[in-house]
Amino acid sequence: MWKPDRSLNKPLYQQIADHLEQRISLGELPSGSLLPAERKLSEQLGVNRSTVVQAYEELRASGLIESMKGSGTRVSPRKWGKTSRRTPNWNRYVEGGILQPSLPFMRRIREGLQSGETVINLAYGELAAELCPNDTITSLIRNEPFDQPLGYGDPQGYVPLRTALTSFLHEHRSIQATNQSILITSGSQQSLYLITQGLLSPGDAIAIENPSYCYSLPMFQSAGIRLFGMAVDEHGVIPDDILNLYTQHRIRMVFLNPNYHNPTGTVLSPERRIAILRICEQLGIPIVEDDPFSLTALDEEVPPPLKMLDQNGTVLYIGSLSKIAASGLRIGWMVAPHSVIQRLADARQQMDFGLSIFPQWIAAHFLASPELSPHLIQLRDQLRFRRDVMAQALQRQLADEVSFELPKGGLNLWCRINRPVNDYALLENGLKHGVAFVPGSVYGSESGFVRFTYARPSVHEIEPGIAQFAMALRKTME
Amino acid sequence: MWKPDRSLNKPLYQQIADHLEQRISLGELPSGSLLPAERKLSEQLGVNRSTVVQAYEELRASGLIESMKGSGTRVSPRKWGKTSRRTPNWNRYVEGGILQPSLPFMRRIREGLQSGETVINLAYGELAAELCPNDTITSLIRNEPFDQPLGYGDPQGYVPLRTALTSFLHEHRSIQATNQSILITSGSQQSLYLITQGLLSPGDAIAIENPSYCYSLPMFQSAGIRLFGMAVDEHGVIPDDILNLYTQHRIRMVFLNPNYHNPTGTVLSPERRIAILRICEQLGIPIVEDDPFSLTALDEEVPPPLKMLDQNGTVLYIGSLSKIAASGLRIGWMVAPHSVIQRLADARQQMDFGLSIFPQWIAAHFLASPELSPHLIQLRDQLRFRRDVMAQALQRQLADEVSFELPKGGLNLWCRINRPVNDYALLENGLKHGVAFVPGSVYGSESGFVRFTYARPSVHEIEPGIAQFAMALRKTME
Ligand SMILES: Cc1ncc(COP(=O)(O)O)c(C=O)c1O
Ligand SMILES: Cc1ncc(COP(=O)(O)O)c(C=O)c1O
16 A cells, blocks of 8 residues: 655655545546545554645645535546546446455455554464465476466366376375366365356355355355355264255255364364265255365364265365465365366356466476475474464463364364454454454354464464454453 | 377277276266267267277166167266265256356367367467467576565555556556556456456446457356447447447446457547547446557557546556467456456455466566567567468458458458358368368357457468368358
8 A cells, every 4th residue: 555655855745645646637536536534544644634634635725626524525526627527436336246345344354454554464364474385386486497388278277287186186185086077276266156156046045054164255145145054063064954954945055164164173074974975965966065174184184075985976176275385376176077167167268268377387386296295294283383372372361251172273263252242343452452363253153253363473473463362352341 | 188099908999988987987977967979979089980889888788878869878877776876967057057158159169179180270369379478488487586475465466566567558558557556357358257247237238349359258148238239330439329329228338449359450540539438428437448459569559548548537448468478377457446446356356366476476577577578579570470471361262252451450350251151150161171260250240250360370370271261161152
């Protein structure tokens, strides 16, 4: 975000006025568009409110903006002195559209983290820079000769990456796949999006865990899909609940995140995996197995994937490099019957014409690299250490106020607050105290839960992050 | 695509049977799914039909597949000997979904090009390998130190790339943009998709050129948008037609491809640019200016972009590296008012969580590289040469049968066939004679037009490609 530069000779208010004038004249702030309230802008820019007041004064004087009691400050619609020119009513366009905006809580967290203040990030479920295999990737970029054609690629994805994945999936997840049954996607996110947009129709009902990462995704609403939560206990989804939901709502798909479930950390038991697969086979409904975390086991290994047990093409299996290597690669995959892969590969062409060759080329080399196994071992060690640091911090600071299970893998710790609390106030207080986390209600849980990630902050931020959370919690409880 | 290996000891039919058995047992060909007809498979695999017959025989004998008179050969639904297990009816899922499949002609072309036969590609509007700046890209990958964070990136795109684009757009298109008004997308395609899904609502009407690249994009149907064609002459869209369409259909946006229009090659005249901008300003409707070709001027330069003339934020400007550097980079951009950029950046998170850092990092360096200008000059020289080779070949081979204008830029030559012809038969004959091209009706024109690209084949394929087309045309006319 732009900020005024205190080292310049030009007064701050003048810098702000000039900056806004430039944005207005470029059409970035079209006529009629609302400017931030003075107090808000002064916070964003880190200046006194009176400085913003003076900048707005200046712009008003030149006729570029207008303020009206009760309706804020707007770019003047008559700024060009020609009444014949109008700007599209962008508000109406921006508020339309099929794609739904992110949840307010998620936008607030992003805003808090981008504000320029130091906010410890216990919110984003991704790896800290020091957990990513930067050196391996940097050196393979430098040393592997890049000699790939630069045209539009294969709609299913770069063939050597699909080949590398068949070995990877076989070795690490006992999944048998072939090149033809793999689609490379922009993370698991794009796989989920393609399923909702390419295989389901508006009005369709699906079953998801309750709570679930899926509740945080407006993509289901965008596709007009009805979500029904499945009952869950400490061993994951209760299989019979699927039958209930089928009888009541004719669910057309079951979405599962069986390993170190986001947000609760639960692992679906082996018996239930078999039971769920049998039930779905009998009902003829597909299972989406979203499995980004299985290689982040911190204690014992996870049970075999449903896809391994699936001999009938009932399971759409989804994986990703985001949680085990780098989310900025944007490399994920889906393993599914060929007709499904073909349909979704074709549909994806409309959205983006497929993935860039470069991250696919890097991922193919990374998966085949001798550095992969040592990286995974080291990653687990570091995640285990971080998890323990966070658990100890919670014990030390909030033993009486919160309760949680130690997660056995994944990047997140799911934490219950023992007394009733207002999620909204808690998040605002958290941001004010310099810490971001995700209120559980984002994932569809009742209020009073919080998801912390121990993977994203740097190690030495975990303890202070929890301390700041403790202050925010006490403040909220006052 | 898998093919049997003639160098192996194993008989071809056995290789085919084993391959199919493997795909069936992995669930890639789920029970009940249809196998290709014997003749078709034998063509695809390049074997005799009797070999496929024998392979199917083998699979039938082991109960894996069943053939029924009139309904073809299917994977046996009882293959596991347990009637309780069923496969999801994938057909119903695959035929559902909001995202529409590609047009049949486009799928047929892709299939023809992937068939394994040598087919000269005059169909894909992209650069041949030898026109891409491979050396520059390879050397920057090798020599620029990669030191970027590997986490989820900024939703609007990598900041240094946006900064490089502001200079690039200023220098090459006289467009003033700032970081905040730029969104990096996966080619222009994703910009178009985001506009249809993020700003328009089902039932909305828009105006597009007739013919237009947009007609080839099922994304408009997927979003439930009604397309109205604008009348076009040799100077592009006739401005008054916009007013007509507005009065009749309340169009909510105008899509233009003003420079070397795909497929016709037309350049919108400077006077009309101004007139269209004024009309749209008065009506308060946004213009989408899709401008991938402006830097491929072969003769004189193109007029200033509408975005340069736009001082009110009426124009959404879209560009791409696909047609001037490499389509496999998947780097495009949109310049628009900040509120629009923010809305679409947020919406895109749902689809794919943003672009990979790697192509963005490469593009930022490429745009700032001293090699960019020499590359663009060389590209134009080579495209001009190729265009002339194609035009001469058409003159030599088909002077009486076709007519065309010499395109002044872009990658395509738009060709009218002087006598009535059946598009479908022409394409099939083309593929049979070893040449692919795009029938004009894909872009909404009446039948009897063809789009050839001179950019995609290698130089020495252009003349034979046209010769093969001439044979196919004569065959079709017979
Ligand atoms: C369960 C689950 N699925 C999918 C995703 C999407 O991640 P990506 O697209 O980076 O693979 C996430 C990210 O938080 C997740 O937690
Ligand atoms: C007019 C026009 N717009 C957009 C595109 C999409 O190209 P890309 O997404 O590679 O930039 C094309 C490609 O053919 C095109 O011709």
